[in-house]
Amino acid sequence: MQADIYKPELWNSFFIMAGGGVAALTGLIFVALSVALSLKFEDMTRDATHKYRSINTLAGLTAVFVSCGLVLMPGQNHTAVGIELFLIALIGAIIFLYGFHQAFKFGSHPGKQRLVIGSCLYLAELIGALMLISGSILGLYIVAVAILLNVAFMISAAWLLVVGVYSARMSK
Secondary structure: OOOOOOOHHHHHHHHHHHHHHHHHHHHHHHHHHHHHHHOOOOHHHHOHHHHHHHHHHHHHHHHHHHHHHHHOOOOOOHHHHHHHHHHHHHHHHHHHHHHHHHHHHOOOOOOHHHHHHHHHHHHHHHHHHHHHHOOOOHHHHHHHHHHHHHHHHHHHHHHHHHHHHHHHHHOO
């Protein structure tokens, strides 16, 4: 019998670090968005770019948290981990693309560069997960790097959201 390529003991620290960090960030962003709404920053819900940027950021960070939690479950092989990572990345990508579609549909002007970068990061996660399913441990490294870059991308999205809402408020 061939040994499985996925060795959870080598990956536990990474996924604990990523999952814990993302959980903290998600909580902070959720609180910041809640405070902004309680302060009557209506621009956040009226402007499609701001609205869907907040949804994409929270959904994306939640997807990373869920991925980390699933990967940490014991007794899984590379196929199970790859399928989990693929499905969560696919859901994250669908939410991300839907948000951009809605923003464009309602006449907002989200950055096309952010659309391309975010799409590429999700695509890398999907490809990496498929590689892992097919038996290449390199796929897990690709997923891990794409997840970290996507978290940084979502942090920048949260910052752009705060700055955008504040700028809109100040221009009134």
